[in-house]
Amino acid sequence: MKKPLLIILFFLIASVLIAYSTSILLGEVNQLGGTEKEIVNKYNIRVISISLNVSKNIFKNQITSIAISVASSNPGYYNVYATLSSGTCSVTASWINVYLSTTPTPLSYTLQSRCDYDPPGATVKVRGVPV
Amino acid sequence: MKRGRRLTFFLIFSLIILFAFISVYEAYSVYITISTVEPLPFRSNIQYYFSKVRQAASRWAEVRGIQLVISGSQISSVDVTWYRTLNQDRYITISITLKDDSGQVISSGQHTDCYDGSGLLTTGIDLSPIVDIDKVARVESSLSIGERCDLLGMGSLDVEELSGEEL
Numbered sequence: 001m002k003k004p005l006l007i008i009l010f011f012l013i014a015s016v017l018i019a020y021s022t023s024i025l026l027g028e029v030n031q032l033g034g035t036e037k038e039i040v041n042k043y044n045i046r047v048i049s050i051s052l053n054v055s056k057n058i059f060k061n062q063i064t065s066i067a068i069s070v071a072s073s074n075p076g077y078y079n080v081y082a083t084l085s086s087g088t089c090s091v092t093a094s095w096i097n098v099y100l101s102t103t104p105t106p107l108s109y110t111l112q113s114r115c116d117y118d119p120p121g122a123t124v125k126v127r128g129v130p131v
Numbered sequence: 132m133k134r135g136r137r138l139t140f141f142l143i144f145s146l147i148i149l150f151a152f153i154s155v156y157e158a159y160s161v162y163i164t165i166s167t168v169e170p171l172p173f174r175s176n177i178q179y180y181f182s183k184v185r186q187a188a189s190r191w192a193e194v195r196g197i198q199l200v201i202s203g204s205q206i207s208s209v210d211v212t213w214y215r216t217l218n219q220d221r222y223i224t225i226s227i228t229l230k231d232d233s234g235q236v237i238s239s240g241q242h243t244d245c246y247d248g249s250g251l252l253t254t255g256i257d258l259s260p261i262v263d264i265d266k267v268a269r270v271e272s273s274l275s276i277g278e279r280c281d282l283l284g285m286g287s288l289d290v291e292e293l294s295g296e297e298l
Contacts, residue, residue, distance in 0.1 A: 002135050009143065042173040044265040046204075050179045051196030057214060057249065059191050069198075073173075073265060117193065121183045121272075127176035 043074035045128035048104045050082075052124075054117055062114035066093060068107050068126055072100035077131040080107060086122035089115035097131055173265070174232075180271040189218040194272045195251070197227070204264045209240065211272060212253045220247040222277035227256050230269040238262040245280035 048069040054061040068082055080095040093109030115122070185191035196212030209227045217223075226241040240258040 002139050005139055006142075009146065013146070042171050044174045045176060046264050047177040047179065047199075047270075048201065049196065049198035050181075051198075051212065052181060054193075054195065054214075057216070059185060059188065059216070073204075117183060119183045119185055121194070122181045123178060124181070125176055125178045129175065 041074050043072050043076075043128070043130065045078075045080075045100075045126065046071040046073065046102075046104075047126045050124050050126070052084075052117070052122065055114065061117050063111060063117050063122065064114055065108060065110040066124060067109075068124075069104040070100060070107060070126060070128065071102055071104045072128060073102065075099070075101040078128040079131055081127045081129075082107075082109065083125045083127075084111070084115060084122060085125075086115045087118050089113075091115060100128065174268065177267065178269040180269065182272045182274045184274045184276055186276050187218070189216055190221070190276060191216055192223060192274045192276060194225075194274060196253075197270055197272055199264065199270070200255075201264055205261050206238070206258060206264055206267065207261050208255055208257045209270075210253055210255050212251065213274065214249075214251050215246055216249040217247055217276075220245050220280040222246075222280055224273075224275045224277060225254055225256060226273040226275075227258065228271040228273070229258065229262060229267045230271065231266055232268045234269075237266060243277070247280075 048071060049067075050069075051067045052063050053065040053067070055064050063084065063086060066082060066084055068080075070080055072078060076099070077097050078100050080098050080100070082093045084091045084093070091111050091113065093111075095107050095109075098105060098107065179197055181194040181197070183191070183193035192213060192215040194211060194213045196210075198210040198212075199206050200208040200210060206229070211225050211227065213225065215223065222243055223246050224241055224243040227239060228236055229238040231237050238258045238260055240256040242254050242256045244254075246252075
């Protein structure tokens with residue numbers, strides 16, 4: 001009585017496991033919620049333009065503010081950071097909880113401590129992190 | 132015999148409980164809404180490089196603005212806003228290079244023209260090939276001040292050039 005019952009139970013479990021694994025295989029599960037066949041959202045930060053404002057139209061000038069135009073391929077709220085590096089000077093501007101869509105959003109920042117704009121030039125790195 | 136039945140019953144009951152738990156967790160893992168998963172970064176940052184050059188105290192130029200001209204997500208050209216101070220006419224070349232994550236050049240373009248005097252200008256530069264903005268990791272600008280225009284048959288010789296103004 002005990003042995004046949006256990007054998008039946010074993011086959012029952014085995015058949016359920018085989019059915020489940022087959023359904024996963026056929027469903028091409030490759031991520032969480034895979035059976036829904038939805039793709040996990042991925043975002044691209046798109047920086048359309050950056051401009052530097054300088055103190056004077058002379059060679060030994062300083063960068064006083066930056067203006068950027070930024071968008072995202074995945075609309076939503078982001079924290080946006082722009083790091084200006086020029087020579088030894090480095091300043092990070094941040095904009096918190098900014099709604100970004102595929103349409104560019106203008107953002108500007110006035111530097112509290114100005115950076116010299118010397119050759120060979122300056123780098124601005126813009127980063128966006130979803131809120 | 133009675134003990135055997137109890138054991139079997141306990142075994143089956145345990146398996147039912149176990150399967151109930153597995154079913155709940157399975158259902159949760161399968162039906163978890165994808166909206167609860169935060170967006171993952173494909174590209175979370177872009178770098179822009181602004182060039183500044185000087186040949187002499189009164190002969191220098193700097194990039195002050197770069198704007199990508201996009202149609203959809205395709206970049207076809209770039210508008211570069213730059214300032215120059217030139218005591219005489221000079222050929223100036225403005226170059227734009229777009230690079231991907233590995234630092235490879237994926238598109239570029241340049242414009243050379245004869246300029247004189249001082250002031251802010253915006254120059255449009257066509258890029259080749261047209262690229263998707265999502266592939267661009269770094270936008271680099273480059274300025275170079277070349278020979279006098281009249282040396283190549285344009286403009287006129289400026290006496291100030293002969294006096295020399297190098298710092």
